[in-house]
Structure formats: structure tokens, C-alpha cells
Amino acid sequence: MPAQLAAGKPAPNFSLPNADGEQVSLADYAGRTVVVYFYPKAATPGCTTEACDFRDSLSALNNAGVDVVGISTDPQQDLARFTTDFGLNFPLLSDLNHEVAESWGAWGEKKVNGTTLIGTLRSTVVVNPDGTVRSAGYNVAADGHVARLRRELGL
Numbered sequence: 001m002p003a004q005l006a007a008g009k010p011a012p013n014f015s016l017p018n019a020d021g022e023q024v025s026l027a028d029y030a031g032r033t034v035v036v037y038f039y040p041k042a043a044t045p046g047c048t049t050e051a052c053d054f055r056d057s058l059s060a061l062n063n064a065g066v067d068v069v070g071i072s073t074d075p076q077q078d079l080a081r082f083t084t085d086f087g088l089n090f091p092l093l094s095d096l097n098h099e100v101a102e103s104w105g106a107w108g109e110k111k112v113n114g115t116t117l118i119g120t121l122r123s124t125v126v127v128n129p130d131g132t133v134r135s136a137g138y139n140v141a142a143d144g145h146v147a148r149l150r151r152e153l154g155l
Contacts, residue, residue, distance in 0.1 A: 004105030005136040011036070011127045014100040016071065016093035019079035024069065024091050030131065034067045035149065037124040038106035042074045042082035042092070046122070046142035053146035055088050064155050065129075071095050071106075073120060105138065124149060 005011065015025040026034070037054070039047040054061075054068050061068060068090040072079070079092040093100075098120070101107040106123035109116060122142065126134040126149075135152065 004138055005125055005133045007133050007135055009133050011125065011131055011133050012100075012103040014071075014093075014095075014103075016095055016100060017076055018091045018093055019076055019083050021076060024093055026127065026131070029067055029069075029127070031129050032067055033065055033129055033134070033153075034069060034127045035061070035124060036069050036071065036104070036127060037122075038071050038101055038104065038120050039122055040072065040120045042072060042078045043085065047072075048082075048086060050122070050142040050145055051082070051088055051092075052086055053142075054090060055086065057146050057150060058089050060150070060155055061153075064153065066126075066153060066155075069093060071100060073098050073101070105136070110139070126153070 013026045015023050018024050041047055070092045073095055076094050079094055083092060095101055098107050101120050106121050108121055109118055110121055121138050122140050123138045124140055125136045128134045
């Protein structure tokens with residue numbers, strides 16, 4: 001398994017399709033701070049809580065020069081439904097083969113209901129405008145995560 005990202009190191013570039021099939025790359029956010037968060041599965045309780053928290057905080061984040069991108073292994077049609085059903089106002093990207101999750105350290109062993117699985121680790125990486133990692137959190141809890149992130153960013 002690839003190592004988790006560390007502050008000060010370059011964030012790996014990616015280019016993935018969004019819910020509409022358009023390619024979105026980390027390079028699209030050059031010059032801005034971007035929160036890249038990985039979540040296990042669209043429309044599940046924890047992932048919905050986290051996505052809606054980002055949705056509800058997006059205006060404050062954007063006003064501070066911070067963008068948000070969510071990444072999961074869900075197919076585009078699931079991302080489109082998730083976006084529509086919950087009025088999500090930031091891009092969700094499809095990493096079907098989990099290559100980006102792996103390169104960002106967000107793929108690995110986890111316990112779900114007492115069972116050990118390999119999959120997406122709920123993770124959040126803040127990338128500086130110069131493309132370096134500001135902070136990286138792995139196996140974060142969905143509840144209260146965005147509020148903690150906003151405090152970390154001074155918002």
C-alpha cells in the first residue's frame with residue numbers, strides 16, 4: 001500500500017470524470033487551496049452527513065479561497081444521483097479503479113461492523129495553492145469533520 005501523504009510534499013496529480021463525465025484535474029485548482037476528500041460510498045449515512053456538511057459550508061470555504069472536491073469509487077451515475085438527491089454544490093469524481101485513492105494513501109484495510117475489508121479510507125487532504133500538501137487526515141469521522149477542518153483552516 002502506498003504511504004499516506006505528508007505536509008510539505010507535492011500532492012499527486014489526478015484527472016477523473018465528474019458526475020457529468022467531464023474530466024476534473026488537481027491542476028484545475030492551481031493557485032487555490034483545495035480540500036480533496038475521499039469517501040467510501042455515495043448516499044450512505046456517514047458519506048451523506050459529510051457531503052451535506054461540505055455543501056452547507058461551501059460558501060464560507062469558497063469565500064476564503066478554498067475549493068472542495070469529493071472522490072469515491074462510485075460510478076458516475078451514482079455520483080449524479082447523489083449530487084441531485086442532496087443538492088451537492090461541488091464536484092464529485094469517480095475513481096472506479098481506486099488508483100487515485102491509492103496514490104493519495106486513502107485506500108487500505110479498515111474495519112466495518114467488525115469485518116476487515118480493503119477499501120476507501122475516509123480521508124481529507126488540504127492542498128496549498130502551490131500544489132503541496134498542507135495537511136492530511138486519514139480514517140476521519142464523518143460527524144463534525146467539516147467543522148474541525150474549518151477550525152484548522154481558521155474559518
